[in-house]
Amino acid sequence: MNSVALxxxxxxxxTLEKLVDSATGDLLRHATAVAxxxxxxxxxxxxxxxxxxxxxxxxxxxxxxxSGRRQILRVVLPGDFCxxxxxxxxxxxxxxxxxxxxxxxRFERAGVKLLLVTxxxxxxxxxxxxxxxxxxxxxxxxxxGRRTAKERVAYVILSILERLNxxxxxxxxxxxxxxxxxxxxxMAGITTVxxxxxxxxxxxxxxxxxxxxxxxxxxxxxxERIGRL
Amino acid sequence: MNSVALxxxxxxxxTLEKLVDSATGDLLRHATAVAxxxxxxxxxxxxxxxxxxxxxxxxxxxxxxxSGRRQILRVVLPGDFCxxxxxxxxxxxxxxxxxxxxxxxRFERAGVKLLLVTxxxxxxxxxxxxxxxxxxxxxxxxxxGRRTAKERVAYVILSILERLNxxxxxxxxxxxxxxxxxxxxxMAGITTVxxxxxxxxxxxxxxxxxxxxxxxxxxxxxxERIGRL
DNA sequence: CGTATAATTGAGCAGCGTCAAGGGTTGTGG
DNA sequence: CCACAACCCTTGACGCTGCTCAATTATACG
Numbered sequence: 001m002n003s004v005a006l007x008x009x010x011x012x013x014x015t016l017e018k019l020v021d022s023a024t025g026d027l028l029r030h031a032t033a034v035a036x037x038x039x040x041x042x043x044x045x046x047x048x049x050x051x052x053x054x055x056x057x058x059x060x061x062x063x064x065x066x067s068g069r070r071q072i073l074r075v076v077l078p079g080d081f082c083x084x085x086x087x088x089x090x091x092x093x094x095x096x097x098x099x100x101x102x103x104x105x106r107f108e109r110a111g112v113k114l115l116l117v118t119x120x121x122x123x124x125x126x127x128x129x130x131x132x133x134x135x136x137x138x139x140x141x142x143x144x145g146r147r148t149a150k151e152r153v154a155y156v157i158l159s160i161l162e163r164l165n166x167x168x169x170x171x172x173x174x175x176x177x178x179x180x181x182x183x184x185x186x187m188a189g190i191t192t193v194x195x196x197x198x199x200x201x202x203x204x205x206x207x208x209x210x211x212x213x214x215x216x217x218x219x220x221x222x223x224e225r226i227g228r229l
Numbered sequence: 230m231n232s233v234a235l236x237x238x239x240x241x242x243x244t245l246e247k248l249v250d251s252a253t254g255d256l257l258r259h260a261t262a263v264a265x266x267x268x269x270x271x272x273x274x275x276x277x278x279x280x281x282x283x284x285x286x287x288x289x290x291x292x293x294x295x296s297g298r299r300q301i302l303r304v305v306l307p308g309d310f311c312x313x314x315x316x317x318x319x320x321x322x323x324x325x326x327x328x329x330x331x332x333x334x335r336f337e338r339a340g341v342k343l344l345l346v347t348x349x350x351x352x353x354x355x356x357x358x359x360x361x362x363x364x365x366x367x368x369x370x371x372x373x374g375r376r377t378a379k380e381r382v383a384y385v386i387l388s389i390l391e392r393l394n395x396x397x398x399x400x401x402x403x404x405x406x407x408x409x410x411x412x413x414x415x416m417a418g419i420t421t422v423x424x425x426x427x428x429x430x431x432x433x434x435x436x437x438x439x440x441x442x443x444x445x446x447x448x449x450x451x452x453e454r455i456g457r458l
Numbered sequence: 459c460g461t462a463t464a465a466t467t468g469a470g471c472a473g474c475g476t477c478a479a480g481g482g483t484t485g486t487g488g
Numbered sequence: 489c490c491a492c493a494a495c496c497c498t499t500g501a502c503g504c505t506g507c508t509c510a511a512t513t514a515t516a517c518g
Contacts, residue, residue, distance in 0.1 A: 037517095063367070063370075063371050065371070065375060065458065069375040069376075070375070071370060071371045071374045071375045073367055073370055085360060085363065088356055088359075088360060089360060093364065093367070094367065127317055130317075130359075131314065131317060131318060134314065134363060134366070135322065137363070137366050137367065137370065138292070138302055138322070138323065138366065140370050141292075141300060141302060141366065141369050141370055141373060142292050142294070142300045144370060144373040144374045144418065145300045145373045145417075145418030146294060146298040146299070146300045146418060147298075148505080148506095149505075149506065180463095180464065180465090181464070181465065182463095182464070182465095188374075189373065189374030189375060190506070190507090191506075191507060191508085192464080192465080193465090193466085193467090193506090193507075193508085193509095194505090194506055194507075195465095196464095196465055196466055196467085197466085197467085197506090199465095200466080200467095211465095212515080229294065377473080377474095378473075378474065409495095409496070409497090410496075410497065411495095411496075411497095419474075419475090420474075420475060420476080421496085421497080422474090422475075422476080422477095422497095422498085422499090423473090423474055423475070424497095425496095425497060425498055425499085426474095426498085426499085428497095429498080429499090441483085
C-alpha cells in the first residue's frame with residue numbers, strides 16, 4: 001500500500017476506530033449490538049440518539065424508493081461510521097442494512113462531538129473520512145450518470161476492492177466478498193437480470209468471477225481498464 | 230418559505246456569505262475576480278491557495294472524462310462556496326465553470342478555517358452547507374441510478390428551483406434560468422439530443438417551458454409529481 | 459428437509475444513444 | 489451596424505443497450 005493510494009483513499013485504516021476506542025469509558029459512553037444478515041441497523045428517517053460504528057461484517061447505505069426501486073450509496077466496512085452525517089444529524093434519509101451478520105457500536109452523539117473538538121488527531125481523521133465519503137459519492141454520480149452498465153459494474157467492484165486494500169487483503173486467491181448480485185445491481189443502477197448476464201460475461205472473459213461470497217480476481221489490469229473513471 | 234423547506238435545504242440563505250463578509254479585512258484577506266461565461270473559475274486538479282465564493286452569476290461543478298463525457302454535480306449560486314471541500318483540500322477533482330458572467334471572491338484558506346473555529350455561528354452555517362451539499366449529492370445518485378430520463382430532467386429542474394426559492398423568486402412569470410440544454414443533459418446524465426426532445430414534450434404538455442435563459446413554470450404540481458424522489 | 463431467496467437464461471421490446479443535416483441565436487470584429 | 493463564425497437547438501431515421509416478463513435451477517436458512 002503506497003502513500004498515494006492512502007491519500008486517494010483519504011483515510012488511514014482504523015485510525016478513527018482506534019481513537020474512538022481509546023476514549024470509551026472515559027469521554028465516551030457506548031454500547032454494542034448485533035444485527036443479523038438482511039436486518040436494518042438503522043432505518044431512514046428514524047431519529048437516533050447515537051452515532052453508529054460498524055465493528056464486524058459488512059453493511060450498506062441504501063435508499064428505498066416507494067416505487068420499489070433501491071439505490072445503494074456505499075458499502076460500510078468495519079471501522080466506518082455508518083455515515084459521518086450521523087455525527088451532525090440525528091436522522092438520515094437512507095437506511096443502513098447489514099449485508100452479513102454485523103456487530104456495531106453505539107456512541108452518544110455529544111461524546112463523539114466532544115472527542116472531535118478536544119483531540120486534534122480525531123478531528124483530522126474525521127475530516128479525512130468525510131472527504132473520502134464525499135469523493136466516493138461524486139465518483140458514483142459520474143459512474144451512474146455517464147457510463148455503460150459494464151463499466152459501472154467494474155467500477156463498483158473496484159471501489160470496494162480499493163477500500164479492502166487499505167485494510168489488507170490476502171495476496172492471492174479468493175477475496176471474501178459477501179455482496180449479492182442484487183446488491184451489485186442496486187449499486188450500479190441496473191437490474192439483477194442484467195447484472196447476472198454481465199457477471200457471466202466477466203467470468204467467461206477471465207476478468208473476475210464472483211460466487212458464493214467470494215471474488216476471484218483473475219485480471220485486475222483488465223478490470224481497471226474498464227472500470228477506472 | 231416555511232421552516233421545513235429551510236431545514237430540508239439545510240442552509241439559511243446568505244448566512245455564510247454575511248458571516249464571511251463581516252470578517253473581511255479583519256480576520257480575512259480577500260480579493261475578487263470575474264470570469265466570462267464559459268470560462269473556468271477553477272480547473273480540476275490545480276492546487277488553489279484560496280477558497281472561492283461565488284458572488285454574482287451562475288456556475289457549475291463539472292467532471293470531465295477523457296472520453297469527452299461530462300457530468301455536472303451541482304449548480305453553484307451566489308453566496309455558495311464553489312465547493313465546501315475547498316476549505317479542507319487545496320485540490321478538487323472537478324472544475325468550476327462559469328455558466329454566465331460570474332464575479333467571485335478569493336479568501337485565503339487559513340483565514341476561513343480560523344473564522345470557522347472562532348465563530349460558532351460560522352461553524353454552524355458551514356456545517357449546514359456541508360450537509361446540504363452532501364444530501365443533494367446522494368439525491369443525485371438516486372436520481373441518476375434509478376430513474377428514467379424524463380424523471381431525471383424534472384428532478385434537475387426542481388432541485389435548482391428549490392435552491393432559488395430560498396433566495397427569493399418572482400411570484401409569477403418567467404424565472405431567470407441561464408442553463409443551456411447541454412448543461413441540463415450533463416446534469417441528468419443523458420444526451421443533448423434526448424434532452425431537446427424531452428423539453429419539447431414538457432412544453433407541449435404544459436408542464437414548463439425553457440427558452441432563452443428563462444423558465445416558464447406552467448404546472449409546478451405536475452413537475453413535482455414527476456420529478457420528486 | 460422444506461421454503462424463501464438468489465441466480466440463470468430466453469424472448470421480445472422500448473428507451474435512449476448515435477449519426478446526420480438544417481435552422482436559430484449569440485457574440486465578435488471589421 | 490452588419491457579416492460571419494461559433495455555438496446551440498431541433499428533428500428524423502435507425503439500432504443497440506438494457507428492461508420486462510416469465511420460467512427454471514441453485515443456494516441459503518430455519
